[in-house]
Amino acid sequence: MHLFNVQKTLHAxxxxxxxxxxxxxxxxxxxxxxIQSLNxxxxxxxxxxxxxxxxxxxxxxxxxxxxxxxxxxxxxMEDWRPIISQxxxxxxxxxxxxxxLQIPQGFDHQIYTGSDIQRIAGHTSITFSGHSCCYxxxxxSQKKYVISIDSDCLPARDKNGCVVDAVAQHIANLQTPATxxxxxTLYDPYRTGADFVRxxxxxxxxxxxxxxxxxxxxxxxxxxxxxxxxKPNERNHRYVDAVLTVPARAMMPVSGINIAFDREIMGxxxxxxxxxxxxxxxxxxxxxxIWCGLxxxxxxxxLGHGVKSxxxxxxxxxxxxxxxxxxxxxxxxxxxxxxxxxxxxxQSVRLPRTAVTAEECVFExxxxxxxxxxxxxxxxxxxxxxMIEWVKLWKTVNSQQA
Amino acid sequence: MASSVPSTPVLKEELDxxxxxxxxxDFLEMWRPFFQPYHLIIVQDxxxxxxxxxxxxxxxxxxxxxxxxxxxxxxxxxxxxxxxACRCFGYLVSKKKYIYTIDDDCFVAKDPSGKDINALEQHIxNLLSPSTxxxxxTLYDPYRDGADFVRxxxxxxxxxxxxxVSHGxxxxxxxxxxxxxxxKPLERNTRYVDAVLTIPKGTLFPMCGMxxxxxxxxIGPAMYFGLMGDGQPIGRYDDMWAGWCTKVICDHMGWGxxxxxxxxxxxxxxxxxxxxKKEYNGIYWQEELIPFFQxxxxxxxxxxxxxxxxxxxxxxxxxxxKVDPYFxxxxxxxxxxxxxxxxxxxxxxxxxxxxxxxxxxx
Numbered sequence: 001m002h003l004f005n006v007q008k009t010l011h012a013x014x015x016x017x018x019x020x021x022x023x024x025x026x027x028x029x030x031x032x033x034x035i036q037s038l039n040x041x042x043x044x045x046x047x048x049x050x051x052x053x054x055x056x057x058x059x060x061x062x063x064x065x066x067x068x069x070x071x072x073x074x075x076x077m078e079d080w081r082p083i084i085s086q087x088x089x090x091x092x093x094x095x096x097x098x099x100x101l102q103i104p105q106g107f108d109h110q111i112y113t114g115s116d117i118q119r120i121a122g123h124t125s126i127t128f129s130g131h132s133c134c135y136x137x138x139x140x141s142q143k144k145y146v147i148s149i150d151s152d153c154l155p156a157r158d159k160n161g162c163v164v165d166a167v168a169q170h171i172a173n174l175q176t177p178a179t180x181x182x183x184x185t186l187y188d189p190y191r192t193g194a195d196f197v198r199x200x201x202x203x204x205x206x207x208x209x210x211x212x213x214x215x216x217x218x219x220x221x222x223x224x225x226x227x228x229x230x231k232p233n234e235r236n237h238r239y240v241d242a243v244l245t246v247p248a249r250a251m252m253p254v255s256g257i258n259i260a261f262d263r264e265i266m267g268x269x270x271x272x273x274x275x276x277x278x279x280x281x282x283x284x285x286x287x288x289x290i291w292c293g294l295x296x297x298x299x300x301x302x303l304g305h306g307v308k309s310x311x312x313x314x315x316x317x318x319x320x321x322x323x324x325x326x327x328x329x330x331x332x333x334x335x336x337x338x339x340x341x342x343x344x345x346x347q348s349v350r351l352p353r354t355a356v357t358a359e360e361c362v363f364e365x366x367x368x369x370x371x372x373x374x375x376x377x378x379x380x381x382x383x384x385x386x387m388i389e390w391v392k393l394w395k396t397v398n399s400q401q402a
Numbered sequence: 403m404a405s406s407v408p409s410t411p412v413l414k415e416e417l418d419x420x421x422x423x424x425x426x427x428d429f430l431e432m433w434r435p436f437f438q439p440y441h442l443i444i445v446q447d448x449x450x451x452x453x454x455x456x457x458x459x460x461x462x463x464x465x466x467x468x469x470x471x472x473x474x475x476x477x478x479x480x481x482x483x484x485x486x487a488c489r490c491f492g493y494l495v496s497k498k499k500y501i502y503t504i505d506d507d508c509f510v511a512k513d514p515s516g517k518d519i520n521a522l523e524q525h526i527x528n529l530l531s532p533s534t535x536x537x538x539x540t541l542y543d544p545y546r547d548g549a550d551f552v553r554x555x556x557x558x559x560x561x562x563x564x565x566x567v568s569h570g571x572x573x574x575x576x577x578x579x580x581x582x583x584x585x586k587p588l589e590r591n592t593r594y595v596d597a598v599l600t601i602p603k604g605t606l607f608p609m610c611g612m613x614x615x616x617x618x619x620x621i622g623p624a625m626y627f628g629l630m631g632d633g634q635p636i637g638r639y640d641d642m643w644a645g646w647c648t649k650v651i652c653d654h655m656g657w658g659x660x661x662x663x664x665x666x667x668x669x670x671x672x673x674x675x676x677x678x679k680k681e682y683n684g685i686y687w688q689e690e691l692i693p694f695f696q697x698x699x700x701x702x703x704x705x706x707x708x709x710x711x712x713x714x715x716x717x718x719x720x721x722x723x724k725v726d727p728y729f730x731x732x733x734x735x736x737x738x739x740x741x742x743x744x745x746x747x748x749x750x751x752x753x754x755x756x757x758x759x760x761x762x763x764x
Contacts, residue, residue: 032675159514182692183607185569185661186576186591193593195586198579199608199642201692202685214540221541224553231550236541238548240597250602252538253554283553290554309540339556343537 065137132272169312170260177207178306215258254293273386420492485631487640507670524664525615532562533658570613580678609645637680
């Protein structure tokens with residue numbers, strides 16, 4: 001009787017999802033095998049990645065920001081040419097660098113020097129020395145997305161020996177949704193060949209917008225000074241073929257070496273606020289990007305956006321290792337000590353519902369830094385001040401560009 | 403600073419391998435080089451009259467439904483029938499510190515270099531090295547050879563937390579639910595992701611029981627696989643249920659859950675139509691269950707896993723009973739399970755007296 005009804009319904013063209021469910025719920029073996037033999041499939045919309053959470057990013061919406069800490073960028077840019085030449089490039093010259101930059105032909109680029117930095121931000125107390133000059137690049141960019149890679153990094157090769165297009169991977173990460181509310185054990189469910197696993201709630205499968213993509217490094221990993229000093233010869237050879245969303249409320253150390261973000265939404269969270277007293281030009285002698293990353297994660301979590309970590313890799317050359325890690329210990333140690341207070345602080349930050357933009361969030365965080373950490377170390381009160389100045393500067397510069 | 407484990411201890415006398423089966427155990431032949439040193443606990447589901455042949459040379463105990471009834475008496479009703487959830491009976495009767503559980507359609511996988519993967523060895527490494535649930539390390543497991551904590555990782559957190567669970571993954575047939583299987587019947591997982599990572603504190607995940615190891619002395623009582631299968635309105639959510647309870651309790655106790663390596667080769671795709679029937683309620687109920695577990699708080703005074711678990715059962719009854727009467731039955735079964743656990747594993751061992759806070763990892 002049931003079987004006849006299924007066939008009748010089919011012929012009438014009236015087999016809807018709801019009716020299919022009813023037939024299947026009967027548990028009738030004949031019906032189930034008929035459905036199977038006819039290959040009738042359920043269309044459960046939430047399973048398919050929905051278009052509204054995926055975005056399309058065009059090349060002209062991206063700025064590549066490069067920091068020049070030494071004048072000759074020729075080999076760096078030649079190595080990256082196939083990957084970055086179709087994008088607009090902002091090159092920020094480290095203010096202390098005197099010689100002219102050497103940049104090969106064929107790149108659509110703009111250079112910002114110390115005098116530009118002075119003009120734009122000289123009235124603030126924010127310093128843009130060393131790697132921190134990249135933030136000027138983020139500030140003046142007029143694009144929606146920024147991708148930034150340190151100039152001592154080259155394109156990496158994957159396990160098959162193919163060159164990794166780090167820019168395309170960052171763009172893919174920002175285009176596809178993030179999944180911060182529940183961990184997917186097969187990592188990024190939007191990658192080809194993967195999906196959400198059994199047990200992943202369907203209501204969470206649309207994901208949220210990804211606003212920050214944190215890449216990794218082969219060869220020289222981003223270690224701090226003590227680790228560098230103890231393991232000077234360690235190289236990272238492990239290519240982990242995964243992108244994953246860092247879950248909501250989980251804090252992480254974001255490295256500025258290989259990073260991409262939605263500048264329009266998250267720009268206010270990237271600034272050189274947390275400066276160590278004797279900061280040097282080596283990455284292991286600074287922590288300002290770690291501070292930004294913690295801000296960005298807190299802000300992203302609050303605004304309901306996602307942060308991804310993993311691919312793409314870049315190859316960080318051993319020339320990044322110049323300098324004496326032991327010597328840096330004296331300088332970098334301060335930062336390492338301060339992290340003990342910084343991390344619990346950010347883990348405890350709760351932003352008010354009224355803060356609905358990154359600017360408002362950063363402003364709130366600055367107040368909390370001042371109140372809760374300001375007393376313990378001048379670095380914190382300076383960071384709080386820098387954050388407030390940055391938000392004002394951001395608003396000014398961006399309204400001028402609008 | 404992270405120190406690497408030079409060679410993995412075998413833990414022959416400290417680990418039981420628990421295998422639920424209804425068919426046969428032929429798959430053990432492939433695992434022989436890796437499993438033979440260990441004691442096996444085989445939980446035979448389905449009709450007890452059927453004889454399950456165990457390949458020669460393995461040291462094992464086999465329990466069928468008659469044994470379950472005999473050993474647990476009236477409490478046997480908490481152990482599922484006609485569902486692989488019955489495997490948790492094996493955890494109950496084991497006397498070892500560690501458990502590895504694997505499905506009978508899981509075989510030895512090969513790593514990208516073509517070498518056979520000793521899944522058990524990797525699980526042991528995962529369990530014996532600390533986890534890092536309090537701050538995410540972007541280079542994944544910092545205790546692995548060739549890796550470490552990255553710049554910005556607080557030194558006070560570098561000792562890590564004891565690892566309670568090691569959740570492995572699967573190549574070939576991925577662990578998808580029925581709707582996804584129907585939409586993508588041909589998809590195979592061919593991506594070998596060379597990472598072990600700790601799932602951050604406060605984050606839930608879907609725990610699959612196909613390739614799973616855990617420290618039974620720490621978290622055993624939380625590994626109840628629920629009421630599934632025959633006579634129950636739900637199936638294929640046994641491991642999910644255990645995973646959510648386990649993660650909430652691990653978060654409360656300050657222990658870590660790792661996921662990633664090792665991979666096994668999952669050979670059998672189950673029938674998606676059969677699965678859909680089993681999972682149907684689960685797919686709808688999990689929309690309520692996830693918020694429930696995400697907002698679950700366990701009182702500070704609950705300092706043992708058993709007490710935490712009983713707390714959870716109370717909240718299941720209070721908040722999920724209205725979703726479906728099944729959850730009242732499940733709450734009862736959770737209590738029965740703990741009673742059975744305490745009876746078969748009397749206090750005096752390290753497990754029931756672990757105080758809140760990290761235990762020293764070896």
